[in-house]
Amino acid sequence: MKKFDKERVLLAVAGPVIALVAAIVLTSVVLIASGKNPIEPYTLMLQQASFSDVQVLIINQASMYYLAALAVAVGFRMNLFNIGVDGQYRLAAMTTAVVGANVALPSFLQIPMLLIVAMLTGAFWAGAAGVLKVTRGVSEVVSTIMLNAIATSLIGYLTLADVWGVQLGNNMTTGTMSASGWVPGINLGTEVGEIYGLVFLAVAMGVLYWVVLNRTRFGFDLRATGESESAAAASGVDAKKMVLTAMLISGAVAGLSGLPLLLGDAHTYSLSFPTGLGFTGITIALLGRNNPVGIAFAALLIAFLDKASPALDYATPVAYEKEIATIMQGLIVFAVVISYEAVRQWGLRRQQKRVGAELAAAAAQINSEKKKEVAAR
Amino acid sequence: MELAGITKRFPGVVANHDIHLTVRKGTVHALVGENGAGKSTLMKILYGMQKPDEGTIAIHGEQVAFGSPADAIVRGIGMVHQHFMLADNLTVLENVVLGSEKLHGIGAAARKKIKEISDRYGLGVRPDLLVEDLGVADRQRVEILKVLFRGATTLILDEPTAVLVPQEVDALFDNLRELKAEGLSVIFISHKLGEVLSVADDITVIRRGTTVGTAVPAETTPRQLAEMMVGSELPTPETAESTVTDRPVLEVRGLTVHASGGASLGAESEPAAGGLTEFAGAGDVKRVLDDVSFTIHAGEVMGIAGVEGNGQTELIDALIGLKKADSGTITFLGEDVSSWPTRKRREQGVGYIPEDRHRHGLLLEAPLWENRILGHVTERPNAKGFWLDPKGAQADTRRIVEEYDVRTPGIDVTAASLSGGNQQKLIVGREMSHNPKFLIAAHPTRGVDVGAQAQIWDQIRAARREGLAVLLISADLDELIGLSDTLRVIYNGRLVADADPATITPEELGSAMTGAASGHLEHVETTEEAGPEGEAR
Numbered sequence: 001m002k003k004f005d006k007e008r009v010l011l012a013v014a015g016p017v018i019a020l021v022a023a024i025v026l027t028s029v030v031l032i033a034s035g036k037n038p039i040e041p042y043t044l045m046l047q048q049a050s051f052s053d054v055q056v057l058i059i060n061q062a063s064m065y066y067l068a069a070l071a072v073a074v075g076f077r078m079n080l081f082n083i084g085v086d087g088q089y090r091l092a093a094m095t096t097a098v099v100g101a102n103v104a105l106p107s108f109l110q111i112p113m114l115l116i117v118a119m120l121t122g123a124f125w126a127g128a129a130g131v132l133k134v135t136r137g138v139s140e141v142v143s144t145i146m147l148n149a150i151a152t153s154l155i156g157y158l159t160l161a162d163v164w165g166v167q168l169g170n171n172m173t174t175g176t177m178s179a180s181g182w183v184p185g186i187n188l189g190t191e192v193g194e195i196y197g198l199v200f201l202a203v204a205m206g207v208l209y210w211v212v213l214n215r216t217r218f219g220f221d222l223r224a225t226g227e228s229e230s231a232a233a234a235s236g237v238d239a240k241k242m243v244l245t246a247m248l249i250s251g252a253v254a255g256l257s258g259l260p261l262l263l264g265d266a267h268t269y270s271l272s273f274p275t276g277l278g279f280t281g282i283t284i285a286l287l288g289r290n291n292p293v294g295i296a297f298a299a300l301l302i303a304f305l306d307k308a309s310p311a312l313d314y315a316t317p318v319a320y321e322k323e324i325a326t327i328m329q330g331l332i333v334f335a336v337v338i339s340y341e342a343v344r345q346w347g348l349r350r351q352q353k354r355v356g357a358e359l360a361a362a363a364a365q366i367n368s369e370k371k372k373e374v375a376a377r
Numbered sequence: 378m379e380l381a382g383i384t385k386r387f388p389g390v391v392a393n394h395d396i397h398l399t400v401r402k403g404t405v406h407a408l409v410g411e412n413g414a415g416k417s418t419l420m421k422i423l424y425g426m427q428k429p430d431e432g433t434i435a436i437h438g439e440q441v442a443f444g445s446p447a448d449a450i451v452r453g454i455g456m457v458h459q460h461f462m463l464a465d466n467l468t469v470l471e472n473v474v475l476g477s478e479k480l481h482g483i484g485a486a487a488r489k490k491i492k493e494i495s496d497r498y499g500l501g502v503r504p505d506l507l508v509e510d511l512g513v514a515d516r517q518r519v520e521i522l523k524v525l526f527r528g529a530t531t532l533i534l535d536e537p538t539a540v541l542v543p544q545e546v547d548a549l550f551d552n553l554r555e556l557k558a559e560g561l562s563v564i565f566i567s568h569k570l571g572e573v574l575s576v577a578d579d580i581t582v583i584r585r586g587t588t589v590g591t592a593v594p595a596e597t598t599p600r601q602l603a604e605m606m607v608g609s610e611l612p613t614p615e616t617a618e619s620t621v622t623d624r625p626v627l628e629v630r631g632l633t634v635h636a637s638g639g640a641s642l643g644a645e646s647e648p649a650a651g652g653l654t655e656f657a658g659a660g661d662v663k664r665v666l667d668d669v670s671f672t673i674h675a676g677e678v679m680g681i682a683g684v685e686g687n688g689q690t691e692l693i694d695a696l697i698g699l700k701k702a703d704s705g706t707i708t709f710l711g712e713d714v715s716s717w718p719t720r721k722r723r724e725q726g727v728g729y730i731p732e733d734r735h736r737h738g739l740l741l742e743a744p745l746w747e748n749r750i751l752g753h754v755t756e757r758p759n760a761k762g763f764w765l766d767p768k769g770a771q772a773d774t775r776r777i778v779e780e781y782d783v784r785t786p787g788i789d790v791t792a793a794s795l796s797g798g799n800q801q802k803l804i805v806g807r808e809m810s811h812n813p814k815f816l817i818a819a820h821p822t823r824g825v826d827v828g829a830q831a832q833i834w835d836q837i838r839a840a841r842r843e844g845l846a847v848l849l850i851s852a853d854l855d856e857l858i859g860l861s862d863t864l865r866v867i868y869n870g871r872l873v874a875d876a877d878p879a880t881i882t883p884e885e886l887g888s889a890m891t892g893a894a895s896g897h898l899e900h901v902e903t904t905e906e907a908g909p910e911g912e913a914r
Contacts, residue, residue, distance in 0.1 A: 234737040235752035236720025355794040
């Protein structure tokens, strides 16, 4: 039994490690091809990571990536591809900012209320895709991509000055939120910066994700649907209800992913609010194999690439383009998809072989047969 | 043709090991073995679809190596697959010439050639019919003709009788004798021993991937052959004394399901050798289940016989709740469950052994203990209220593995790594562990080795003694007759006939499966004697 556990760890680690090594090697190839030093950018970036202010940036960024990736992972676990996390979190952040600017409850009510507003908005936007899929059979891939575009236009409209927008210098914002809705962070001094308070929410969501999926009946149904829709249906899972529920949960988690920044630092939704979290979240969910711990490492890695790379532009004596990090992220996606599938198949074959061998050995013992083979199934 | 020392390895298993086979010209050579013994792999090697790792193939004394089926065809080897490879919307002529247009063109010459082959071997193929209008047996003859058209002198037939009813089997065997008389060789793969003994000139038995012996049909009984196949004593599916009570468990009244999206019935039934039976006017919507009524009592096994695709799948789906009935009621233990969702039905004691275990019974890439939860996620020991109970499920999986003799090194391996028989034993163990009151057993021993088959039969019998009601759907007529207390025949979505398993023979049942007989089937010389229609349903 122990052997299989070791086996599983090996398989779980082999995929990401192979993918990362491949991505680094390929990035170096790109560097060599463009006549640059293929090693130095990494050392420069690693050096960056040793600075505590960069570390804080990485952790803050990773918390947002983590939530976005969890949202994607919920969908992945039942074969739903929610590409719409991007639109869901942006719309949710904007709505939350507007509500936060116009409602002023005491903190202990205001903050939970804002979290709920964000989750409901995200769930609503994802739910639209869910309803379309359940009632009309529209692929969620198509509908969520379209909903992303609609969200962009909708946000553009709602932040117009004559709707909810507030002009602030050159920037169009939604007005500053009531201070009771600000989530205090951990201040490590002005030199270093502040860790968002909602980083802990991200951690809690990771735990919740694991518990729900692995320790509840609902989670089992969800995973069963993802592994085999027909088997899940025969076991009594209502596939349509499951699709809708999963989309709603995915959207709700997506709705949270902009909040660490919004409630911790920005306090308003503006043109400079980050975009693309949802897409990065897909990369991270893939890299982390939909596993809460794996996603955490993946989120930290991608956040590291994000936050350590700008320094490349100012490196002396030789500057590098910070887009190296982008190239690497892209290569990671490729490598991940290929290496995971390869490792999965290799693992299945390996296990089949091992089970066959162990059974044959047992049979040989019992029957004292000379042959140590099992017939083909 | 001669094969010597053929060995083929796949990852983890040796499919064929040191196979020796000699086929004489002008004979029917049967290759028998259990499911999974390695017959199909051997045939794929012969037909050039796979290359052997070791061993040689010689034809007329000349050693050959096949890189692809095309090479095999050049050498005069043709294969008729178990699943036909015909284009439904083309005519017989078009199907035959497809891919070998160079041989005789696509026009009059080809037609003449087809006629000639058909007449010579008594195949009775009409070149201008659309394939979609043909029944199973006719399609098979087209497949055989296709192979002959390409100049085959050795035909490989992979389980040709699996889709046929007994009367059609006899017709096929007549065709095979014609082929043999013309000097062709036939390799006939089967695990139905009676058939093998009646048609073959030589028999080679395969067990666990290797040839364990040859037999001469005239000097061998089915039982001896079976024991060679299995390598041990042979089980029979006979039930002991009746345990049927008068307490109804499941009552189905007027159950009707319409075809969704105009999908066809799948394999259509072949009119029996005698006459052409037209499908009764289907009306506007095709009814895949038409006014089906029956009652199953506690302790009763009701068997349903029928050629596949006559509504069995729809019946199972309607009973388990995967398909909504368009009309009719299903009453389970006195309660109308027609509107219950699948989960509620299963919680209330409907067990389900699905016909396709990979699609409906297992999560192949999940560990065994998670598969033990599947279908019973709301019940103990798998869950405590809202929460899963992995420890409980794992402990119970160990018990099932022990009690039901599931051969596995542990409960953390994936279901995919078990053999078919062991997967099935796990499913049976899981379903029986929840004390079902009604069990849907669809092909419970399909693709299962003989040892596991006996165990599964024993378990069904044991549960039946304790008052379980069972709906048994099977393509294995011996299994149906042996296990059932009552028998019904499904044809074209209707229960057309019933029979007493104590007296009925597979041939008589087969006749009803083609729609040729209906009503109550009596074991008499002529089975055409139709009883009152009402009694049949």
